[in-house]
Amino acid sequence: MARQEPPRISARSAEDTSPAGTLARIRAALPTLAPSERRVAEAVLADPAQASELSISALGERADTSVATVMRFCRTVGVANYPQLRLALAAAAAREHALGGERPAPGTDISATDTLGEIVGKIIYNEVRALEDSGAGLDIEVLGRAVDAIAGARRIDIFGVGASAFVGQDLHQKLHRIGHIAFVWTDRHADLTATALLGPGDVALAIPPS
Numbered sequence: 261m262a263r264q265e266p267p268r269i270s271a272r273s274a275e276d277t278s279p280a281g282t283l284a285r286i287r288a289a290l291p292t293l294a295p296s297e298r299r300v301a302e303a304v305l306a307d308p309a310q311a312s313e314l315s316i317s318a319l320g321e322r323a324d325t326s327v328a329t330v331m332r333f334c335r336t337v338g339v340a341n342y343p344q345l346r347l348a349l350a351a352a353a354a355r356e357h358a359l360g361g362e363r364p365a366p367g368t369d370i371s372a373t374d375t376l377g378e379i380v381g382k383i384i385y386n387e388v389r390a391l392e393d394s395g396a397g398l399d400i401e402v403l404g405r406a407v408d409a410i411a412g413a414r415r416i417d418i419f420g421v422g423a424s425a426f427v428g429q430d431l432h433q434k435l436h437r438i439g440h441i442a443f444v445w446t447d448r449h450a451d452l453t454a455t456a457l458l459g460p461g462d463v464a465l466a467i468p469p470s
Contacts, residue, residue: 419445
């Protein structure tokens, strides 16, 4: 009898069309965007409220690029068209205003001229922003299935290489503390052996490179 493969649950989130989800996708896409599209993203993220009031040609001029690039940027980040992007930016800006307080521009790096207070503010802002982006991108249904699979697993194998290995070791320690049989594998050769031994009732958690 062929060995039954353990169930696979994708961690990929559902498309989130909420304002927060749109900004989260733009921030997540920054490293992979072409230079011209990246300039559009940076212009949008620097001031969503102001960007929402610009025509497509005005945003193109601000980003030193063409209208066609702005349209391509919309498709790249999962927005159907420019009017939809403007609506999402306006809603996101209203949400930011409702939260209150002055915040650093998204993606603002710490500089040598920052005061200690500014450094603390930027660190807190970026941590909160990362949590907000993670929450905006979560598919709650998939998350629930993953939790149920882990809770009922016969054993849990965690895979992570490089920097991801530290995340895997931390997760292993937490699962072990609450009584789950868990193993962490941080070597590619050991990964292959552990994967081959997975069976019904087992759960594999793969941590992507960070």
